[in-house]
Amino acid sequence: MDSFEMSKIAGAVLAALLLIVGSNVIIGARTASSPGQPVNGYTLPTDTATAEAAQAAADPVKTAEAPALAAPAKDGAAPAPAKDAAAPAPAAxxxxxxxxxxxxxxxxxxxxxxxxxxxxxxxxxxxxxxxxxxxxxxxxxxxxxxxxxxxxxxxxxxxxxxxxxxxxxxxxxxxxxxxxxxxxxxxxxxxxxxxxxxxxxxxxxxxxxxxxxxxxx
Ligand code: HEC
CATH class of the missing domain: 1.10.760.10 (Cytochrome c-like domain)
Structure with a gap:
């Protein structure tokens, strides 16, 4: 076996290692955000959200945006908190x-x-x-x-x-x-x-x- 063949094998082994490590990172990111598990402090209810969160986790820009995007939804879920509890209840x-x-x-x-x-x-x-x-x-x-x-x-x-x-x-x-x-x-x-x-x-x-x-x- 000459040195050229040796380096070919070494290259192949290296490539295989990279592939394994690389796919582990991807799999890791996906499983880390399975439903119900908190991701970046947010608990994700659905599978589609999971995919998005996995992306967000891999993308620092998106992750930074996430709280801002979540804010309006939060407001919608809790409408009109009473400003003054002593005031007579206003109509709907x-x-x-x-x-x-x-x-x-x-x-x-x-x-x-x-x-x-x-x-x-x-x-x-x-x-x-x-x-x-x-x-x-x-x-x-x-x-x-x-x-x-x-x-x-x-x-x-x-x-x-x-x-x-x-x-x-x-x-x-x-x-x-x-x-x-x-x-x-x-x-x-x-x-x-x-x-x-x-x-x-x-x-x-x-x-x-x-x-x-x-x-x-
Ligand atoms: C597109 C047509 C339309 C417009 C514009 C409209 N209304 Fe009416 N209004 C109706 C109809 C039709 C009824 C009957 C509704 C029913 O029977 O459910 C009605 C009913 C009413 C009634 C109840 C009447 C009764 O006899 O009990 C009031 C009061 C009234 N309208 C005021 C107004 C005022 C003030 C405006 C403007 C700010 C206005 N409406 C604009 C069509 C209109």
Whole structure:
């Protein structure tokens, strides 16, 4: 056996060793992140996450990103921690209808009339005007729900079943999020986000009456 052959064998042995060591590293990385086992401080629930984590473990840039990526998911899992435990519980989504009612004393009906333009696409408001695609809203404040006579056959079952009158507070809840307040309503309107704008629109609705309802104290 000459030295050339010797070095060929030595090379082959070395290559085989490298292969074994190399695949051990890869296998090690994969098994280290099997489901349920913490990887970089994170417990991984699924197999797809495992593959990603194995990659992340091999890639320092990704690993550094991991906590930032996990943060929004954490926020979503624990929504709206109460800021002030002593405050009265706000409605779902953090919307406070009572705060809107409190704004009515200083709300501007004129601004509400401008804001009502998006409602006027569907709602008539003049006294005795026929209801079209939506119930006429003349006299809506404190009117029983689903009570507009010429719209009686068209109200959704959900609206008819809701019951009670359109108090300021109920109007605020409905206008903020129609489908949140009455799931199954036919009113195809997303809602108004700004509490001050809701108050203005309600202040305008209040003027649609021979004798406007008293403002809340
Ligand atoms: C796309 C058309 C549409 C728009 C825009 C719309 N509504 Fe309606 N609204 C309806 C329909 C339809 C109903 C009846 C819903 C039902 O029966 O479930 C309704 C019902 C109501 C009711 C209950 C009426 C009753 O007789 O009980 C109020 C109050 C109301 N809307 C106010 C508003 C206000 C204020 C706006 C604007 C911020 C608005 N709506 C925008 C279609 C609309």
């Amino acid at each position: 989504g953090g919307f406070d209808a009572k705060a809107v009612v409190a704004l009515l004393a200083s709300a501007k009906a004129d601004d509400g009339a401008a804001g009502f333009k998006k409602c006027a696409a569907c709602h008539a408001v003049k006294k005795d005007a026929p209801s079209g695609a939506a119930p006429n809203l003349w006299g809506i404040v404190n009117r029983p729900k689903a009570a507009q006579a010429d719209f009686a056959a068209k109200y959704s079952d959900a609206m008819k079943a809701k019951g009670g009158e359109w108090t300021y507070e109920n109007l605020a809840l409905f206008l903020h999020q129609p489908k949140g307040y009455i799931a199954g309503t036919k009113m195809a309107f997303a809602g108004i986000k700004d509490p001050a704008e809701i108050a203005n629109v309600i202040a305008y609705l209040r003027t649609l009456a021979d004798a406007p309802a008293p403002l809340p104290n």
